[in-house]
Amino acid sequence: MKHQAPLALALALSLAALAGTHARATTQLVNIDILPESGSLPARYSPPAVMISVGDTVEWVNRDPNDLHNVLFDQLGHDGPELRESESDFVTFSQPGTYRYTCVPHPAMTGIVVVAAGPIQRSFVPLASRILTG
Numbered sequence: 001m002k003h004q005a006p007l008a009l010a011l012a013l014s015l016a017a018l019a020g021t022h023a024r025a026t027t028q029l030v031n032i033d034i035l036p037e038s039g040s041l042p043a044r045y046s047p048p049a050v051m052i053s054v055g056d057t058v059e060w061v062n063r064d065p066n067d068l069h070n071v072l073f074d075q076l077g078h079d080g081p082e083l084r085e086s087e088s089d090f091v092t093f094s095q096p097g098t099y100r101y102t103c104v105p106h107p108a109m110t111g112i113v114v115v116a117a118g119p120i121q122r123s124f125v126p127l128a129s130r131i132l133t134g
């Protein structure tokens with residue numbers, strides 16, 4: 001997946017450019033699926049880049065019945081557990097920035113989380129996300 005990193009970064013940056021000023025009272029739980037190898041596609045994080053706001057939580061769900069995956073953020077000191085199928089890992093982001101992550105068993109698997117300081121115009125962000133109540 002290394003060759004896709006520039007594309008993912010470009011996507012993240014273009015999403016960052018869409019950051020808006022709409023007030024938002026709730027935090028979001030943003031889902032990223034870990035998909036199995038299929039055809040010529042290796043196992044991968046989907047989507048590989050997301051943009052969220054400070055305080056939001058990202059959930060990674062392993063959808064791969066054939067392999068264990070995890071989520072490693074060197075910047076955060078987060079080395080998550082190896083996930084079996086349907087298991088999840090969660091990270092809540094409390095500081096704005098660009099955070100790259102990888103999968104320890106599969107270093108070619110990479111992803112990016114861009115954390116905006118303020119609310120973002122979520123209608124432009126192609127994320128499967130849902131609102132956390134409370």
Ligand SMILES: [Cu+2]
Nearest residue numbers: 069103106109
């Ligand atoms: Cu992996």
